[in-house]
Amino acid sequence: MATKAYTLPTDIPTETVTNIRSLLRIVSLALISAAAISSRLFAVVNFESIIHEFDPWFNYRATRLLAAKGFYAFWNWFDPTAWYPLGRVVGGTIYPGLMATSGVIYNVLHALNLPVDIRNICVLLAPGFSALTAWSTYMFTKELKDESAGLLAAAFIGIVPGYISRSVAGSYDNEAIAIFLLMFTFFCWIKALKLGSAFFGTLAALFYFYMVAAWGGYAFITNMIPLHALTLILMGRFSSRLYVAYSSWYAIGTLASMQVPFVGFQPVRTSEHMAALGVFGLLQIIAFSELVRSHVSSKQFQTLLYASVIGMGVLGFSGIVGLTYKGWIAPWTGRFYSLWDTGYAKKYIPIIASVSEHQPTAWPSFFMDLHILIFLFPAGVVMCFSKLRDEHIFVILYSVVASYFAGVMVRLMLTLTPVVCVSAAVALSSLLDTYIDPTEPVLEEGESAESEATPQDPTKKVKKTTPPSNSGSFGEYLARFTGNTDKPRGIFGVSNRLIVLFNTFGMLVFFVIHCTWVTSNAYSSPSVVLASTGADGNAHIIDDFREAYYWLRQNTPEDTVVMSWWDYGYQIAGMANRTTLVDNNTWNNTHIATVGKAMSSPEEVAYPILRKHDVDYVLIIFGGLIGYSGDDINKFLWMVRIAQGVWPDEIQEPNYFTKTGEYRVDDRASETMKNSLMYKMSYYRFNELFGGQQAVDRVRGQQMPKEGPVLDYIEEAFTSENWIVRIYQVRKEDLLGRDLKVANAFEQGRKRKKTKPPVRRRALA
Amino acid sequence: MFFKRVVALLGLVLAACARSSTGDSVLVVLDSSLDKEAYSVFWDGLVDKGYSLTFRSHKDARPAVVEDEVAQFNHVVVFAPDSKNLPQDLTPQSLVALLDKGTNLLLALSSKKQTTINTLASEFSLVLPPPGTPLISHFPARDTPATVVPVPPPHAHPVLTAGLPPVWFSGVPFAYTPNPLLLPLLNAPAEAFAADTTSDAGADAVVEAADRAGEGLWAGSSLALAAGFQATTGARATFVGGVEMFSNEFAQKELPQGKLSGNKQFAQDVASWSFQESNALRIDKVKHHRVNETEPRETYTINDNVVFTMHVSKFNSNKDTWEPYSGIQDMQLEFTMLDPHIRTALSPVPGQPGEYSVTFRVPDRHGVFKFIVDHKRKGWTHLQSTTVVPVVPPQHDEYPRFLSAAWPYYIGAMSTSVGFVLFSALWLAGDDREGKKKGIKTE
Structure with a gap:
């Protein structure tokens, strides 16, 4: 009989132990769910109950339609305000699961006379489902190992940043x-x-x-x-x-x-x-x-x-x-190829490569998103090898495939996260099993200790980490791995156990702290509303986006067509309720390239494009004043590349660089760059803001030319408080049929060059 | 037929008291060097039609043309060939702004000086010769100076009265640059030219100057003497090479052949066109609906048959009313998404005055389409109409339920169902002993 490192009470009936275990499981799961939901509410606490980012705005808009008009109207929805003038058959081009889910919840709540606003359902759907994810991960891991591993996995997936990044309150997306x-x-x-x-x-x-x-x-x-x-x-x-x-x-x-x-x-x-x-x-x-x-x-x-x-x-x-x-x-499809060849998209489909979440993952983000789990993950996979039942093979395959994909694309980190949680939970729970198990190894020669060291011990079930009969201890794994089973292995004494357990506990505490920190600081920003901290530590809210979108909503006719880069299409549709040319549903490359061409061409080339598409306003994002780096000038090269893909003769990327191959916006910027509509719109009247002093672009850190750009075909309509959003109105054709540049010169009283009569008059001689 | 109609209408215009389609207040800005009475025939003609004239010297500031951003007059006549500068409310910029507000202009150019009106002409795609080069013609032989030229008006013209006798002209000619908004009213005779001297001794100098400037000689029938311009707002502006065309002297002057000149009638024709009295059209109503329906739909489905109807009126200045007008034979309707997917004739409906209608099938392409009528004819008000209508794919319940082509699938589905039922029945009714095998099989 093996000796025990510490004694456990033996007089508790088995039935009581079973009951307490299941009660503890339920309570744990409930607490995990609560933790999962509440850690996702940072966004609501720090900001407000608002839909985040870009795609969620479309989902939200679609859900509102679904809630208001019913499922069939949603199914048949043709949205004439998107992709103007092509329109978008929304019902046939979306995954309706998310909206249908919210719609069902909305209708159920209203049937129960709970008049919840559809926006709040959308905002809180992701946290709610994260609790269900924790539960399903528990079920999944339970099949792999046991309940204790399942609870660990549930706790991990509940708070791991890799999953929170896509499921904070307000992140109303399919994921x-x-x-x-x-x-x-x-x-x-x-x-x-x-x-x-x-x-x-x-x-x-x-x-x-x-x-x-x-x-x-x-x-x-x-x-x-x-x-x-x-x-x-x-x-x-x-x-x-x-x-x-x-x-x-x-x-x-x-x-x-x-x-x-x-x-x-x-x-x-x-x-x-x-x-x-x-x-x-x-x-x-x-x-x-x-x-x-x-x-x-x-x-x-x-x-x-x-x-x-x-x-x-x-x-x-x-x-x-x-x-x-x-x-x-x-x-x-191209998207699929880009999974195998990371350079493929950049070469052939710039529109896919231009999305930041399609970029290859940087190594630190693995640690940022998964913390200790990324170290435990391989151990868990190895442990799956030692069992190698059908489901373990599944986890191994899943790990391999998802690891690869997560390395190729940032957004696929999301699919890796569950299997990391599961594997890490298997590894950690094996570790805990081994070190909590009070059985000491038997130092008898010629006898395999392991076969007896791990029989089920009904007396130690106060702990919820009982290894079932088919799961082995850590020592057994090691033994199998080394192929050496005849030496007794195990842990002696309580202190050894305590050291390891204490360390493990410490790691978990750090994990929780890390998750909380990352969640509150990195993943809870709605990106519609920005926050900055002043020198005195006060939070300062930058609300330029909504300011501009509401300006559009209040000051323009309802059928106004607004052109912007596709990133802002969903937000314009969702918040300003105006027609857009392109949006985040990037289904038509040519149409996006058209917008790219208009943005990267000189005014007189862009103007016919704008008129042909009935554009009334052009909206751009400019961060040069307050240093908001995600602005359109930084995205500009993608517009150029995408336009070049369709019009290689008219738009060429090298023209937008200086002679030495730099991307500059100051005096040394190339002529093509300075003449492009995007450049002009970004820096129009920027100089005036500095009152005669040298204007500085804070994102690029470059000093702007003394002479600002001049606009002839469009005019400034609105600029938000921090200049992040600038809206320009496209001028109508001149009433005398003149070129608008000429008409402007006339308006400003500049003398006109004397026109010569038509050439068919020949000189007498 | 069209021609006859114009003749008839213009005849009516002359006969009765009439006024413009946009209003009847006229401001006349006269050069102080011009005698108002010397143009009384023209003024009286306008007053007879029902216009109320307000005169103002070119130096006065009042009555102002625009007050509180609102145009105070419907039409402005500027006869100021001797004044280089005009008051603040009549600068070239303000005059263009007036056109934007819908005010019509009748402007006289100066043959002697570079006035603001002359510089304004270049904004209207008109090119003037150097200052001080009036139109000269030595033909036909007559007793007037060479700068006073009888000009035969164009034969068939949408604006001018048919059969008009030649009109006297004295002033500066100008050239057109291509602009579809221009309407040539009166061109110079083929043998006329612009030069700063009438004497034969200066002929060499003229040739030399023409050579030097690289413009060639300002000569020939493509020189304009009076030109109309219709801005995209619909407001009209007319430039006349010399103010004398409107004078009593020219109106009563006999032609070399002995007939009375056509100046009086010409002046009235030009004024009535400039003041949007003649050739003024408008779209009253645009309707579209599916065939066999009467109400427009918010959206149309691809391949729908759609009826598009438009009602057009023409201003009748005799009765001062808009009357249905079916005279346009070449109107077109475009059904456009980026490019016209359908371009079809929009013909007048017989028996329905003023109604134009066409039925067509919507293309097999969804998107946001526009019904576009863009009828622009020289001398006539531009008819422009854009109606946006989304064309959507069929709803989920608008597809045919049964397709004959799908019979193999129907048969497949049915035979599988029947097979399943038969199999289940046989299985359930089968021998009990077979049950054991089933247990083995699933293991």
Whole structure:
């Protein structure tokens, strides 16, 4: 009998222990949910209950329409105020899951006579769903290891910044509900696989459908599950459980996903979905061959069978390839290629590369977003190898794939975060299991200590970290790993245990502090409202965006067309309620390039473009006065690049640099740069602000030329308090049919050059 | 036919008391060197039509043309060829601003000096020769100086009375630069030219000067003597090369052939066009709806058949009313999203005066379309109308429910359903002993 490092009370009945454990679990989960929700409320506390950033504004606008006019109106919604004059078929080009969710919540609350404003539902949806995410992560991890690991994982995902960054209150985006659906679908899949249950397979399919309806990232599930299934087949782990789980998931999930208008026939028409179809076909072939094999004994026949199975597989694969060549199946999209070749987007599709969240991840952001979890994560993956049940293979695959994607694109950090939490929780809970376990190793020669060191001990269940029979201690993992099982391993004494536990506890405390700090400082800014801290420590709110958008709303006719770079399209539509040319739904590259061309061309070239598109106002963001670095001059090169992609003869990026290849806005800026509409609009009358002194652009840190730009075809209509938003009105054609430059010169009383009569008059001689 | 109608209308204009479509107050700014009575024929003609004239010397500041940003007169006549500068409210900038406010202008250029009106002309795409070079013609032989020229008016002109006898002209010619807003009213005779001397001795100097300036000789029938200009606001401005055209002397002067000159009538024609009395059109109403419906829709669906109707009126100055006008044969309607997707004739509806209508099928393309009528004809008010209407794809319940092409899928779905039911029935009704196999199978 092994000795104990410390004694545990033995007189508590098993039933009481079980009850207390489940009670503690429920209480823990409730507390985790509370922590998850409340840490996301920083944004509301620090600022106000407002929709954040860009995309959420569109979602919010769509939700308002859904709440006001009902689902069918939403489904058929054609938005004539977006992408003017092309318009946007909104119902068929969005993932309606988020809006539908809010709509349902809104209607339920109103049916219960709780008149909650739709805005508050939208603002608080993400925190609410984060609690559900914590729960589904708990369920998922429980399948991997045990409840204690599950609770740890739930606590991690509840407060980890990598997930909070996309789910603070007000961040009303698809990701807000998608991560919950992702984890729950995976949980259902693992459960279905474990049990061979068509019920859980169907459940997985239904949540998959919800996911498809909610987020474009559903393709991750569409490829993860087939990858898992394929790996299992290749590992020789084909079973009827796999067959049932996969077939029920695929058949129902695919049919369901095709009901989403935006997805339509994509599951059978695009390459991204072909893996799932291929694995489905492969499974059918293998299942059939298994069936035949179980009925036929002849060896030759089996050989023949294998040959035919491989032949059919090859045939199917070449069929898919052939269809792709014929154009029946759409090839990979550019966004997909950019996942494999990080330079691809910059070369061929600047519009994708121009989005900051599509940039490769910087290493520090892994630590910033995941803190200690990023160190625990590999340990957890290694531990999965030691068990290597079907679900562990899933976690390993998920880790590998998501790690890669997270390294390629910042925004895919979000898909990595859950698996990091799960793995880290597995690692940490194994550590805790090992060090809390009071059993001391037996120092007897010739006996494997481990086999007895970890039997279930009913007496130590006061702790919630009981290892179930199928999970081993940390020592056992090590032993298996080194292949050396005959030496006794374990921990002696209480102090050793306390040191490690105390350290672990300390790490967790730092983790919590870090999460709180990051959440409150980095991820809770609505970006619609900016905050700066003055020299005396007082917070100063910069509210230029809303000031300008409300100016538009109050001072312009309702059918006014406002041109801006696409980043601000959703906000203009959402806050100013005016028509925009391009917005954050970047579906039409040419249209965006048109705006880019107008911005990067001289006034007289831009003017016909503006008139053709009925533009009344042009809105730009200028940070040069207060040092707001996310302004349009800093984004300007992307406009140039995108325009160059469509009009390579007219717009050339090198022209916007100085001769020495610098990007400057001061005296040395190139002529093309100085003549571009964007430059002129940004620095128009900027000099006057400095009262004769040298004007300085605080973002670029450059001194501006003495002579400011002159505008002839547009005129300044509004400039916000801190000059962040500047709005210009496009002038109408001159009433005498003159060029506006000439008309302006006339208005200012400048003498006109004497016009010569038309050339057909020839000199007598 | 069109021509006849114009003739008939203009005949009516002369016959009765009439006034302009935009109002009847006229401010006349006269050079103090000009005798008001020397132009009484022209003034009387205007007063007879119903205009109320207010005279003001070019030096006076009152009555002001604009007060509190509101134009006080509907029409302004500036006959000030001898004054280089005009008061503050009649600078070139203020005159253009007046046009913007919808006030019509009738301006006389100076042949002797570089007046502000002369500089203003260049803003209207008119080019003047150097100062002091009046129009000269030695033909036809006559007893007047060479600078007083009888000019035959154009034959068919939308503004001038048909069959008008030649008019006397004395003043400066000018050249047009291409501008669609210009309306040539009177061009110089082919044998006329602009020069600063009438004597034969100076001919060499003229040739030399023409050579030097690189402009060639100012000569020929493309020189303008009177030109109208219709601003995009619809306001009209007329430039006349010499104020004498409107004088009593020229109006009563006999032509070399012995007939009475056409000056009186010409002056009235020019004034009635300038004051938006003749050739004034307007769009009364624009309607669009689907075929077999009467009310317009907020949005149209692709491939809808749509009726577009427009009502046009023409001002009848005799009755001082707007009357339905069906005389436009070449009007077009465009259905535009960035580019015109449809461009079709918008023809008058027989039996419905003033109504123009067309039925067409909306293109198979969704987006924000505009019904655009942009009818611009020289001498006529521009008719412009833009109606924005979104064209949307069919609603979810507007697609056909059953397609004959989809029968294979219908059969597939039905056969699968039937198969499933049969299979279930056979399975459930099958032997009990089979149940064990099922258990093995799912393991």
